[in-house]
Each structure stands twice: as structure tokens, then as C-alpha cells.
Amino acid sequence: MSRRSLGPRSLGPRSLGPRSLGPRSLRYQLLLRSILLIAGILIVIGVMQYVFMKEFLYRNKAESLEAQLLTAPINNALGASGDWQRREGASGTVKPPAASVVAAQAVAADGESDSSAPRTADPRPNRPRFFLTDASLAYVSKDGQYTDLSAEDGLSSPRLTAEQYETVRAALESKRGKADYRLAANAEGTEQLVVFRLDGPPGRGHGGIVQMGVRTSPLSDVIIQQLVIFATLSTLALLVGAALFLPLLRRTLIPLSTVVAAVEKTDAGNLTERLPDHQGQEEIDRLSVSFNGMLGRLDHAFEAERAAKERMRQFIADASHELRTPLTSIHGFLEVLLRGTVTKPEQLRSALGSMHTESKRINKLVEDLLLLAKLDQQPQLALSRCSLSGLIREMEPQLRLLAGERDVRLDLDEPADIMADADKIKQVVLNLFHNAVQHTDVARGAIRLSIRARGAGWPTELSVSDNGPGITPEHQARLFERFYRSDSSRTRKYGGAGLGLAISRSIAEAHGGAIEVASEPGLGSTFSVLLPDATDTDRSPKD
Known part of the structure; x- marks a missing residue:
């Protein structure tokens, strides 16, 4: 998105028009106050001139009379x-x-x-x-x-x-x-x-x-005459000064008029205008910098709002699509049963099994959506001190059953005590492991779970690696978005709704941690969950 800079030439006639000479205009007030200030200074000078001139003339006349008396x-x-x-x-x-x-x-x-x-x-x-x-x-x-x-x-x-x-x-x-x-x-x-x-x-x-x-x-007449001359010259000087000062003032206020013109052109649909921040006046330059910063923040906020609305629209569309597929399937089976076309027990059992599977899928989708909504608001975590390696060993039988014939290896030698909600961490492990199972070959697939000390601000790292097809860089940036699937690595044939990774990221962030992905096409993928340990107070879990 390009940003245009407004210069002095972009001013319209209205910026310098007659309305700017009204009593409430800055130009009028500056001119009036300047004239009043100079007039006040001239009045003070006139009063001082009267006092000093009177004393000077009277003193000189007195010395002259004294000299005459001395010679008499x-x-x-x-x-x-x-x-x-x-x-x-x-x-x-x-x-x-x-x-x-x-x-x-x-x-x-x-x-x-x-x-x-x-x-x-x-x-x-x-x-x-x-x-x-x-x-x-x-x-x-x-x-x-x-x-x-x-x-x-x-x-x-x-x-x-x-x-x-x-x-x-x-x-x-x-x-x-x-x-x-x-x-x-x-x-x-x-x-x-x-x-x-x-x-x-x-x-x-x-x-x-x-x-x-x-x-x-006679002395008073001289003083009055001098004061009249001074007042006349001062009045003429004020009039001439005002006539000369007005064009200079108009030219001086051109940068301010530029700011006014930019503000008038700015609205929610046009936040790309920028003011030049070097107009020769320090105050106007600072105002321009502040105004440009404000426009930048507003532009960023509106872009974020538009992106959020777009994500919400896409989320609603994806959720509707995910719910429509199993509902359509269940509706079709019910129509078949209502027509009485299923006469064999095997056909009836198959139809009921399909409907049961689709209902479970709908139930899982609804539960995932509710969980995401809770995590987005104020996640309630039952925190306790636990061993991450101990949690993985408890889940080992379930993980091997889920992997089938795939090779599963656990590297849990690194001790890691964390302050976490054990059930939520297990859910993260299951989501990542299930994602690895879906995208590896049944016979040649290899999945590895490891725990190591990450360092550099993250004491504990839980990694789930696989030897699947990998993920291209353009898909990695959006991998944790809700309902997002890549054509090559995330398909619907396994029944996934595209919410597992989004849930895993929300749970990790609720614990004060993060989640990362490293993948190359053809070399597999590695998902890493970064968690603070039990003694880390810099990243406290969200209440």
C-alpha cells in the first residue's frame, strides 16, 4: 500500500481563503496579539520617554537658572x-x-x-x-x-x-x-x-x-510635542508593520495549513496520506511526525480489524462447511431408512455405524470449537507441578496403539519439571502425535518424541518429529490457523477438521509458552512446544 506525502503545493484555495482571517483564526489572533504586544511596548516606551525627557528638560533649565543666579x-x-x-x-x-x-x-x-x-x-x-x-x-x-x-x-x-x-x-x-x-x-x-x-x-x-x-x-509644550510625534510615528509603524506582517504570517502558517488539509482528507478509507516531517519549523515537524505516527497506528488497527473480520468470515464458512458434511451424510442415511430400502441387517448396521461416526465427528468439532472459545477468552487452567517426561510415559501405551505399525521412539532422558495443567498438556501431545500419524506411511512411518533443554529463554522443549512428506514454506505461515489445510499434507480423508494445531497453540500460549514448526518437503516435519519450567517467573501462565 503506497503512502502519499502532502507538500505545500497540495493546499487548496480554502486553506488560505478569507475564512482564515476570521476572529477565531490562528492568523488573526497571532496578528492581533502581536500588534497589542508591540503597542503595549510602545506605550511603555512613551511613558518612560515622557518621564525621562521631563526630568532632563527641567534639570537643564534649573542648571541654567542657577548659573544666572551665580553671576548676578x-x-x-x-x-x-x-x-x-x-x-x-x-x-x-x-x-x-x-x-x-x-x-x-x-x-x-x-x-x-x-x-x-x-x-x-x-x-x-x-x-x-x-x-x-x-x-x-x-x-x-x-x-x-x-x-x-x-x-x-x-x-x-x-x-x-x-x-x-x-x-x-x-x-x-x-x-x-x-x-x-x-x-x-x-x-x-x-x-x-x-x-x-x-x-x-x-x-x-x-x-x-x-x-x-x-x-x-514652554517645557511642557516641548514634551507634549515630542510625545505627539512619537505617538504618530508609532501608529504609522504599527499600521505598516501589520500590512507587512500579514503576508509573512500567511507564509509562515502554510505548513500548519498543510496539516489541516491532510486531516480533512483523512478518513477510515484513506489512511495512506503522510505529511512531510521536514518543513522548516520544529513545532510543525513534531506535529507532522506525531500525526504520521497516529495515521500509521490507525492504519495498522484498521488493517488488523479487516484481517480479523476476514478470519471470522472464513472461520464461519469453514465451520459451516465442516458441520454440513456430516449432517448431510446423516440426513441421507435417515432418508434411506425412512424409505425402507434397507432390508438386510448388514446394510442397516452399516448405515447406523456411518451415522454414529458422523455424529461423533460433529460432537468432536463442537467440543473443539467450545474449547477454542474458552481459550480465547480467559482460559481456566488447573496448574500443578508435574514432570513432562512422566506425562509422556503415562501416555506411551495410548500413543503406540494410535501409531499402529509405525515406529515410535521416545527420548525422555532430559528431566523437565513444569507448572502446567496436565490434562491440557496431554491434549497437546495427542494432537501433535495424531497429526504425525495422519501424515506418515503406515508401514514405513517413524515418529519420535523428545524432551531437551532449549535454553535462550525457553528451558523446556517437547518435540514431535515424523518422516512424512513435509510442509512447504507458504503453508507453514498459516499452519496454525483454524480450519486451515494444505493440499499436500492436510486432507480430510482422515476426518480432521483443521482445529488440532490451533488448539495446541492456544494451550501452549495459555501456559506462557509457544509452538513452532520446522519442515522441508520430502524430509518430514518437527513440531516443537516451548514451555517455561516451574521456576521461571518471567512467563507466568494466563489466569
Whole structure:
């Protein structure tokens, strides 16, 4: 029986058709889950990008503001108390401490100014003016007095709590004039990034804190813009990736579609299909190997079932034929007797004798069939320890009587103790001996029974040899089948039904043994029964 191998080209259009793109298809689920996985990874990357970019931009802006505060001429404008006012008896203008900020001109307390300085009108004398359009500036004295220096001219400064300023002051003093930036909102609700520094050199300042801040909205706009660009590019990448991934996925799943096509073509009448076990994918190859193994086992099981049905059909036909022959003979004799044509006592005795013989044959056939049925199910054996050579010697008178003028020789010198049912073993010996008697010449026939140690796993071998015509090899394979006869060696002229060897094999197997035949045409035949001894536990008889 040939086995065909299904390759990728054997796929039909339905394997790659639109139905494979449904929500329940493997291709759809792989594509969807891959997209969801990549989208999740991109979302995590976006969140991490937002966090790190925000920290990076805020940190850079804070360092820039700190650098501006470090270069501002604050100490020249601060008084001993840390307020912003003109010293007594001095003249001229004072520049307030604002980094990168243009300071206004201050008006003298008495309304007079230096002849070299231009005059400007200030509605509030003793207070510097600052033009801060994008930053805020404030000063916190050591005693906690808060002064917003940019509220009137620019962005108002956010004010922290006294505890927060004390924390900032401690950080500035411990970190050599630097502290971490803070995010705070002013009175108008504008969020600012605020940095701090002491109002003088370390150890020589007034203990005040200079606070400078800028709006965070420009930085947030930059971050949002980057996130929008990242989201747009990620979405485009997902769409393009899905469009490119779908053909690759379709090609990758071709071996699996091959398996599906093979399964669809497999039924009880077609178990010869086989999948190629080298398709380039380890999982699919393993599935193909398993599927091929399953098909092989199913094929073997169906073949065994077909063979069993054929044997059963042949068995029923043979049994019917064997029963029909004696029944026909008996029926014929009864018709003769009913017609009254048999008038002589000798004819009547002959007819009755023939009918008796045929009835015995039917009875023997039925008994053999019942015995085979019992052996096929659960043979009940009366096991006991016995000597095989002793059993043969007990049967010697019966065997010599059955042999007639044939030469019978017994070689029973080998001691052999077995655990067996003695009656069943005697039946095996009688079947084999009767088979040898049937196929040897009455005057020149020679039959030999021997017991020897076989070895190689079978301790005891009982052999029955004859010098008959022998059996051809083609008949030896079927010799133990029920109702089987070979044309040359097994004929019906002796009344046999072809069940003796089948019964002998079943009995031997029930004891955990086996039966073999060795024969050559013209040289006779040898039937060997292999039995375990009483101490062999590897081959326990069937219960």
C-alpha cells in the first residue's frame, strides 16, 4: 500500500481563503496579539520617554537658572538687613540682583541724583524696578520676610511655606549654595520651575535666599510635542508593520495549513496520506511526525480489524462447511431408512455405524470449537507441578496403539519439571502425535518424541518429529490457523477438521509458552512446544 506525502503545493484555495482571517483564526489572533504586544511596548516606551525627557528638560533649565543666579551682583545691592533700599549718605544708583535681567535706575531718597545719571520718576522711592517678562524673582530674608521683586514688572513669584524655606536653606548650606529645583504655582496659578541660592558667598552672606523661577508651560509644550510625534510615528509603524506582517504570517502558517488539509482528507478509507516531517519549523515537524505516527497506528488497527473480520468470515464458512458434511451424510442415511430400502441387517448396521461416526465427528468439532472459545477468552487452567517426561510415559501405551505399525521412539532422558495443567498438556501431545500419524506411511512411518533443554529463554522443549512428506514454506505461515489445510499434507480423508494445531497453540500460549514448526518437503516435519519450567517467573501462565 503506497503512502502519499502532502507538500505545500497540495493546499487548496480554502486553506488560505478569507475564512482564515476570521476572529477565531490562528492568523488573526497571532496578528492581533502581536500588534497589542508591540503597542503595549510602545506605550511603555512613551511613558518612560515622557518621564525621562521631563526630568532632563527641567534639570537643564534649573542648571541654567542657577548659573544666572551665580553671576548676578546681588551682594552689592543688599543691605545688612537684606532689604532693597539706598544706604544713608550715599548717592548714585544701585543694580538689583537679577540674572540676565536689565535693572532699572533707582531714585535717591532725597530726590537728588548724581549728575552723571539720568533722572527717572519712581512713584515709590527706595524700591528698584525690574522688567522681568519671562521669569520671576523673590527674596526671603533670614527672619522669613518674603519680598517679591518681579510682581509689578513681570511674572509674580510663587511663595513657599516657612517650613519649605527652612528646608531649602538647610539644603543650600549643606550643598554649598545649591539646592534641588522645585515646582510651585504663584497666586495666579501659573506653575513655575524655581531655583534658589544664598544671597552671598558661603560664610559671608546675610542668610537670605534668592529665588528665581520660570514658567513650565514652554517645557511642557516641548514634551507634549515630542510625545505627539512619537505617538504618530508609532501608529504609522504599527499600521505598516501589520500590512507587512500579514503576508509573512500567511507564509509562515502554510505548513500548519498543510496539516489541516491532510486531516480533512483523512478518513477510515484513506489512511495512506503522510505529511512531510521536514518543513522548516520544529513545532510543525513534531506535529507532522506525531500525526504520521497516529495515521500509521490507525492504519495498522484498521488493517488488523479487516484481517480479523476476514478470519471470522472464513472461520464461519469453514465451520459451516465442516458441520454440513456430516449432517448431510446423516440426513441421507435417515432418508434411506425412512424409505425402507434397507432390508438386510448388514446394510442397516452399516448405515447406523456411518451415522454414529458422523455424529461423533460433529460432537468432536463442537467440543473443539467450545474449547477454542474458552481459550480465547480467559482460559481456566488447573496448574500443578508435574514432570513432562512422566506425562509422556503415562501416555506411551495410548500413543503406540494410535501409531499402529509405525515406529515410535521416545527420548525422555532430559528431566523437565513444569507448572502446567496436565490434562491440557496431554491434549497437546495427542494432537501433535495424531497429526504425525495422519501424515506418515503406515508401514514405513517413524515418529519420535523428545524432551531437551532449549535454553535462550525457553528451558523446556517437547518435540514431535515424523518422516512424512513435509510442509512447504507458504503453508507453514498459516499452519496454525483454524480450519486451515494444505493440499499436500492436510486432507480430510482422515476426518480432521483443521482445529488440532490451533488448539495446541492456544494451550501452549495459555501456559506462557509457544509452538513452532520446522519442515522441508520430502524430509518430514518437527513440531516443537516451548514451555517455561516451574521456576521461571518471567512467563507466568494466563489466569
